[in-house]
Amino acid sequence: MLLLVVSDNCQNTLPVELLSEVEINVDCSNPDSDDLIGYIERTYVVQDAEGNISDPVTQTITLERVTIGAIARPADIIFPFDTISCSSGYATDEFGNPDVSVTGVPTTIQENYDQASAIFDYIDISVPGNLILIGDDESVDVDLGASFPLFDMTFNVISVNTNGFISTASGDAVPDSECPLSLDPNSLANTNGARIYALQDDLSADTTEDALAGVYYEYMTESPILTPSGMLTGVSIFQWKVDHLEASGDYDLDFQALLFDNGEITFQYNEIGTEMGSEATVGIQSFAMDDNTTPLHATTISCNTPNSVNSLSAVGLIPPTMGGIDLYPFPEGVSCNGYSQYNDQIVYTDSCMTKILRTFTIGEWRCNDINERYFNQMIDIMDVEGPTMDQLTDITVSTEPFSCEANVLLPAISPDDDCNKADIVIDIEYEVGSRIENAIGDVIVEMPLGIYTVTYIATDKCGNESRMSFTVTVIDAVAPTAICDADQISVGYDPSFFTAVALDNGSFDDCGPVTLAIARTDDPGYPDLAIFTDELEFGCMDIGNTYEVALLVTDTANNTSICTSNLMIEDGIAPFFADIPEDITIDCTEDIDTYPFDNPTVVDNCDLPDAFTVSLDTIDINLCGESMIERVFTINDSDVSDVQLIQINFVNQLAVTGTIDDSPVEGCDASDAPAQTTVSGLVELDGDLLISDACVELTVTSSDASTGTCP
Structure with a gap:
């Protein structure tokens, strides 16, 4: 005013x-x-x-009179507690309920489509074509190649009917004979869908009349023709090749609806026959609201008007730009007498959910009366998110000594929940099939070698679950046990080798096999592990010495341990004789001490000075012609010996011949007679009358005799 x-x-x-x-x-x-x-x-x-x-x-x-027009009520919404925080995560109104800024408000919807001119350029998709429907009063839902906007809503699936119209309601098959198209929300029986009337009439797609009869569909990402406003977009094409139910012969009608991606529509009429719009409807009509109180929007192009639709013609529809105006708070310029308000009623509440029925009232004062419409919105404030947990860091732990498992501490955590902080249950999964339920406090579990994902599962009293995972890596950081055998090595050949396996006396690791290596501790590089090898070399020069050697034991995790032992070097192979002289026979006249006997050969792994000695041992003396003597060969500093037998032949049998001269003695005492030292035929005569020759020893005895008379 x-x-x-x-x-x-x-x-x-x-x-x-x-x-x-x-x-x-x-x-x-x-x-x-x-x-x-x-x-x-x-x-x-x-x-x-x-x-x-x-x-x-x-x-x-x-x-x-000023009317607000069609109104779209706000959609029902669900507020997850933990997503927006049940206490302060969303804006609230003066009563503590969710503010309209987050719940939405009623808005105006698009007004009527505008009729526009279009250039006829028919796109025949029937040969070859995607036949989607035949019959009489039949409908089918079609998945569109691209979404199609219609009356402030977007559709990906749309229903097509043999009677020449398209509906946003699935299975919509009820024709509308009202003319012009009604704005009464109750005018469309059994449907709440918006309708696009390409040429709605009592039509039939009877393939017995013509093989090509039917309804066809095709989507093109780039339309062959422009939209009514001159745009180039993708297009969904619906084509009808049908008969009027009362007609006969080949199809009388061939027309199509082009639904462009930007919401514009073109109807093209290739063949209309003689009907030319009589008893037919061409136009568009909006959908009814749930409460059937909102007036519809409709654009009637032709309605039971003879000669209003002609063959080889086209007509377009352009969507309006008005729509989407929030009606709370009531905006200026929509209606000078309009108003809006809402009221909330809590219909149910517990710790997990609160249901609020929000009723918007949109009205206008008119003279001494008011006109109000009501729109209900259900708001569910629900706890649908699990508790929160602080992220635990990945850890690495070692196995225990004498066991190939680790004692892993899974710490207690303090989960939080925006709405239900009490009664949060923690379960822990740490291996496939291993789960600790209702874990309270720290938990210690045994884990073998490996990498494990440990998952904490927090569940609140509303059954909402959240998970937090971290990695536990169990490694073998325990050194193996090294056990050395105090040993000695006998040098058999020069050189000889002593292996790490020979030094080992049962070294082991709890988690698997070990490898062995050996080194001398007097090696200048010791204890550098790089000097260890599989075996050590010893020779004759080491015989009699003692060395300290080390055994390196390494497990599969590359942990090491070392033990040491003293190694005594001995000559491990006894010498032996080769080529022992054969037994021989010699004459008794031979001098054994100077006889050129053959000697044996001593074989030894190491060079030995004064290899052997020889001794003689008389086995048998037989004065009747033969004697046996052994030559005993003994290798020095050993028990190794062998013998050679020497047989001695006595070739001269001694016959004592000859005489002993008398020795006269004065007096009667013969003892005074001189001893006879020679005997003819004898070699020697000693004082004891022991007579010997070259081969044997003889004993000669004598007696004294007195002659004459002695006083």
Whole structure:
């Protein structure tokens, strides 16, 4: 309403007085009447402080009916507690309920489509074509190649009917014979879908009449023709090759609807036959709201009008730009008498869910009456998120001594939940099939070597679950056990080798096999592990010495340990004789001490000085012609010996011949007679009368005899 502008030569501000207000032809009783309701005529005057009164001023107010149009109610919503925080994660109104800024408000929807001209350029998709429907009063749902916007909504699936129309309601098969298209939300029986009438009539796709009869569909990412507004977009093409139910012969009707990706529509009529729009409907109609109180929008192009649809013609529809205006708070410029409000009612609540019924009231004052519509919205504030947990870091632990398993500490955690902090249950999964339920406090579990994903599972009282995982790597950091055998090595050959395996006396590791290596501790590189090898070399020069050697034991995790042992080097192979002289026979006249006997050969792994000695041992002496002597060969510093037998032949048998001369003695005592030292035929005669020759020893005895008479 305009304000009166008042001026005075002495005063800046003067009171305005309304003298009269008269209604002229005002009629508010018929809500379906024209927009003009009537007039109100108001008369004003102004009086200054001195009592001077202005001339009357008349204002005429025109009363027009203003409707808000179609209204889309806000969708029902679910607020997960933990996603937006049940306490302060979303904006609230003065009552603590979710604010409309996050729940949405009723909005206006698009108004009527505008009819537009279109250039006829028929796109025949029937040969070859994707036949989707045949029969009479049949419908089928079609998955569109691209979404199609219609009346502020977007559709990916749409229903097509043999009767020449398309609907957003699945299975919509009920024709609408109203003409023009009604705005009454209850006019479409059994459907809440918007309809696109390419040429709606009582039609039939009977293949017995013609093999090509039917409804066809094809999507093209780039349309062969432009939209009514001159745009180039993708297009969904629906083509009808049908008969009028009362007609006969080949199909009388061949037409199509082009639904462009930007929401524009073109109807093309290739063949209409003789009907030419009679009893047919061409246009578009919006869908009814759930409460069936919102007026529909409709654009009627042709409705039971003969000669209104011609062959080889096209017509277009362009969607309006109006729509999507929020009606809470009520905006200026939509209706000067409009208002909006909402009321919340908590219909259910517990610790896991709160259900709020929000009712929006959109109304307008009209004369002495009001026109209100109500839109319900269900708001579910639910705890649908699991508790939160601080992330644990990955850990690496070692196995225990004498066991190839680790004692792993799984620490207690303190989960949090925005809505249900109490009664949170923690389960722990740490191996496939291994689960600790309702873990309280620290937990120690045994884990063998390997890499494991440990998962903490927190479940709140509403059954919401969240998971937190980290990695536990169990390694073998325990050194193997090295056991050395105190040993000695016998040098058999020069060189000889002593292996790490020979030094080992049962070294082991709890987690698997070990490898062995050996080194001398007097090696300049010791204890560098690089000097260890599989075997050590010893020779004759080492015989008699003792060395300290080390055994390196390495497990599969490359852990090492070392033990040492003293190694005594001995000559391990006894010498032996080769080529022992054969037994021989010699004459007794031979000198054994100077006889050129053959000697044996001594074989030894190491060179030995003074290898052997020889001794003689008489086995048998036989004066009747033979004797046996052994030559005993003994290798020094050993028990190794062998013998050679020497047989001695006595070739000369001694016959004692000859005489012993008398020795006269004066007196009667023969003992005074001199001894005879020689005997003819004997080699020697000693004082004991022991006589020997070259081969044997003989004993000669004698006696003294007295002759004559002695006193």
